[in-house]
Amino acid sequence: MTRWTSGHSAALTRSPIVALNFHEIGAEHRASVRETLRHVAGLGPRYDPDEPATADGPRVFVAFYDGMRDAALFGAEECAALGLKAYFFPLFEHYDPHLANVTDDEWRQIAAVHEIGFHTAGHATVAEVTHLTVQREVLAPIARIEAITGYRPRIGAWKGGSRFDPDQLGDRTARAEGIRHLVSNWSIERVPPSR
Template sequence: MDAEAAASEGFDELDPDEIGGSTAGLSRAVLTDDQRDVGVPMLLHTADTLPGPEHGERFSTAAYLHQASLGRRWLEDGDPGEETTAQLLSLNFHAVPPEFRRTAEERIRRVLDLGEAYDPETGTDGPRVMVAIYDGDRSTGLWAAELCRRLGVRAYYFPLRHTLLEAGPRLTDDELATVAADHELCFHTATHRAAAEVTEDDLEAEVVEPLHRLTRVAGRLPRLGAWRGGARFDPGTLGDRTLRNFGVTHLVSNWSVEPIPPAAGLDPDTVS
C-alpha cells in the first residue's frame, strides 16, 4: 500500500448522530483515525476556546469525530470549512516507516504554513499549529527531530519505554537528551497506560519514574502530558493527581490541550 492509499483507508465506521453526547466507541474511533493517515491532523481546543460546563457534549465521541474531520479539512484545504472556536491544529505521528516519510514531511511543511507555532504558555489569538511525536519509536523520533530542527519548529515528544502496539526500539535516554536540545519532551507513562489504569502498585513505575527520567534528560520538568486513550484531566484518578503535584501544567486530550487546574493542597496519596 502506498502513502496515499494509507492516508485514505476507511474511517467513517461510526455515525456521530447515533453516538450523540456519549463516548461510546471512542477508542475505536481514535485507533481508526491513527491508522488512516500518515500524520493525523487534529483540531483541538485550548484554554482560550474551551467550551463551558454546559457543553458536555463537546467532549464526546461525536465531537471527536467532528473535530477530526475539521482538522483533516484544514490540513488538506487550508480551511476547516466552517466556523469553529478551536484554533490549534496538531499533526500527530506515531511510528512512520521510511517509505512514508516523504508524505509525512510534506504534511509537516503544509501544517507549518497554516499558523504560528503553539506554546502552552501563550494564548491562541489566531490559528496555532504543533507537531507531536507519540510513543518514542527510535527511527521515527530521530528522523522527525532532525527534520523539524531544519524546518525551525519545536516538536512535542511523548515517549514510552515500551509498548506492545509497535515493534522496534524506543528512544534511549541519551537520544532523548539530544532530541530535547531542540524539541520538548512530554509525559506519556512508561508502558502506554490510561490514567484510570494507574494504581498505587504501579504509580512509581508508570508515572513517577518517567517524570524523573524526562526531567533528568531534558534538564526541566515536562510541561505537557498525555494518557493512552486521550482522557481529559480527572482529579479522581491517582495518575492525574500525581501529574498535578509534580507540576505538569497541561494535559493533551482527544479534544483539547487544557491547563491542569490547581489543587487546594498537596494530595497525600501521590508520590514525589
C-alpha cells in the same frame, strides 16, 4: 454531556490548534509526512500552552508518541530543519523494544531542540494507574525526563487520550509532579490547580 455550541464552532475555526500526531512512520510515508509538515509549519506559529492564544489564526502542534525510534529521529530532524519545535512523548518501558529504543543520550539531543512530555513508562491509561503502579508509570518517567532534559515536563498525554479527571490517581499525581497541560483526543487543556 457538555453541548458543542456555535460559539465552540466559531472559536475552533477562528483559533484552532492544528495537531499532527505521529506514532510509527513507515518509510513509504516519509515523503508525504515531509510535505505535510512543511505545509502545516506554514499555517501559523507553534502552539505553546503557556502562551496566550492568538486572537485569530491557527497554532501548530506536532507530536510524536511512544518513542518509536525511526519516527522520533526522523521527526526530530525534519521538524528542526523547518524551524518547528515539536513535542515528543516517549515511553521508557515500551511494549516493543525493537521499535522504540531511543537512548537517553539521543533523547537529550532531541530535547536540545524540541520538547519532551510525559506519556507514562509502559503505555498506561490513566485508569491503569494505581497505588501499585504509580511509581513506575508516573513518578519514574517524570523523574527520568527531568534527568535527561534538565526540566520537569509541563505537558503530558495518556494512552487513550483522556482529559484531566481529579478522581484519577494518575491525574492527581501527574499534576503534583508538575504536569500543567494535558493533551486529549479533543483538546490541549490546562490542568486545573488543586484545591
